[in-house]
């Protein structure tokens with residue numbers, strides 16, 4: 001599926017305007033502050049994912065000095081629809097004029113977005129690895145978003161209990177089935193990604209592998225037994241540290257290269273290539289599960305890449321056949337890439 005056209009009104013610094021898009025590779029270039037990231041964020045919102053920073057107020061997305069903003073996008077491909085988002089104090093999504101929920105919108109128009117922080121999937125902290133698993137999970141599994149939301153709600157309650165030195169076991173009884181469900185779901189996502197990574201041998205170093213690590217678990221194969229037994233084993237530690245130590249909030253993905261952790265073994269350039277392969281594998285996994293090609297958003301796509309790196313990334317991304325919106329301050333000169341220049345919030 002792809003966005004054939006968009007119309008944004010009063011959104012951040014973007015000037016009002018309609019734009020048609022290539023179903024293949026759209027490269028948005030312009031100087032810093034032009035509005036490239038804002039445009040990608042508009043697409044992220046239209047596809048049900050909300051602002052890039054989940055903590056910002058919806059009202060701060062409206063162009064300063066205005067009351068409300070609206071976004072509109074026309075979808076073509078496996079399905080056709082017009083989607084819109086009205087932003088005021090909250091975000092109201094519509095599909096062909098009818099109110100649409102965010103979770104339905106996300107699965108009907110799958111979009112994966114990759115920010116500069118994803119470039120540190122190998123070398124950075126674990127939260128961006130969990131975030132990638134969650135984004136895929138929400139797309140490929142209907143209950144994922146609800147279970148993750150419920151888990152986080154009860155986890156906050158457990159944290160409060162531990163801080164107040166109260167017995168957390170009532171919260172644990174609710175957390176255990178939710179947490180072990182998430183463990184199994186994330187393990188399944190890792191299996192899917194491993195399978196798809198085989199499609200990109202050229203991007204991977206020799207003897208590269210990765211596996212899922214259950215946060216604070218790993219003493220039993222079966223996820224619910226593991227959760228229960230690990231909780232019992234960590235009971236005292238949790239009491240002393242006053243923090244929940246078992247569960248998906250501490251999950252990680254370990255990348256290995258010849259028996260050594262990839263973060264130590266790989267150069268920056270090599271890990272960039274592995275990240276590219278992970279991104280491409282994610283899009284294939286989503287496509288296989290949903291039967292629709294996701295739209296891929298990339299912010300600052302060329303950062304840290306030399307000319308040959310830019311060309312091979314563009315080539316690999318083009319081969320997915322997905323619609324791409326990629327933002328960069330420099331340019332990529334590559335066959336099949338449609339260039340959209342912008343400046344001061346306006347497409348030229």
Ligand SMILES: Nc1ncnc2c1ncn2[C@@H]1O[C@H](COP(=O)(O)OP(=O)(O)O)[C@@H](O)[C@H]1O
Pocket residue numbers: 011012013014030031032033034035036037038039060061062063064
């Ligand atoms: N609600 C808003 N109203 C008007 N301008 C905004 C709003 N939010 C952000 N901006 C402006 O948008 C610009 C940043 O755009 P951005 O998309 O991040 O640029 P870049 O092209 O570098 O990715 C900044 O100048 C910022 O001040």
Ligand SMILES: [Mg+2]
Pocket residue numbers: 036037038299327
């Ligand atoms: Mg930017």
